[in-house]
Amino acid sequence: MRAGLLITLFMISLTSLCDTINQLFLKSAIDSLNFGGKFNFVRIFKFIFQLLIRPRVWLSFVFSVISLCIWLLVLSRADLNFAFSADSMHYIFIALASRFILKEKFSSLRWLGTGLLVVGIVFVSLN
C-alpha cells in the first residue's frame, strides 16, 4: 500500500512536471504574440490560428499528451479526489518556474501560500 502510494505520487509529480512545461511553452508562445485589446470571435480565432503556427505550441501539445497518458494511468489506480488534490503540486512547480524562468515577481506571502499547498498535499496523502 505504502509503496503503491509512493509510485502514485511519483506518477502524479511526473504529470505535474509535464503540465508545467506545457504551460510554460504556452505562456511563452502567447507572450510572443503581444495580443491585447478587446475580445471578439474574429480576434479570438485569429489569435488561436496565430498560436497554432508556433512550434512552441506544438511542444506544449506534446507535453500535454504525455501528461494525459500518465494521468490516465494514475486515475486507474487512485481515487479522483486524492489524485486531483495531490496534482496541486503543479502549483509548486509553476511557482518555481514563474519565478525563475518567466522572472515574474512575487512576495513572501506567495511563498507562504505555496508552503501551505505542500502541507495540504501531505495531509491529503496521509490516509
Added chain:
Amino acid sequence: MLKKKVTLKILLLLVASDILETAIHFFFKKGALAQGELLVVDLSSAIVFLKAVFSSPFLWAGLLTVVVVFIIWSTILSKIDLSVAVPIASFSYILVPVVSVICLHEQISVLRWIGILLILAGVILVSLSSGERTEQKK
C-alpha cells in the same frame, strides 16, 4: 509589462474554466474506470490500458472539453499573468472532491478534507499576494 488587472469578463472566463476543468477530470476518471479489470504492471500493459481508454467515449468527451478549456485559457493568459490566473482558476480543488463524492461515490476522510482546505488556503494566500503586489505598484 506585467498584466494583473482581473476584470469581470476574465473572472467569468475563469469560473467557466473551473467548471469545465471539473467536468474534464470527471470524464477522464469515468474513462479510466471503464477499464477497471485491467491491471497495469509494466509498459506493455500500460499501452494496452491506454488503447482501451482511448476507445472510451468518456475520454473523447473529456478531450473535447479540454479543447474548449484550451481556448478559454489561451484568452485568459493573453490578458493576465500566469501567476495571477492560475490561483483564481483553482476552485476546482473544492469542486472535484464534491463531484467525486456525489457522482463517483468516493470516500473522503476528515484528514483529507483538512488537506484539501489547506491546499485551498494556500491558493487563496497566493491570490492575495498577487493583489498585494498590484496595490504596491499603484
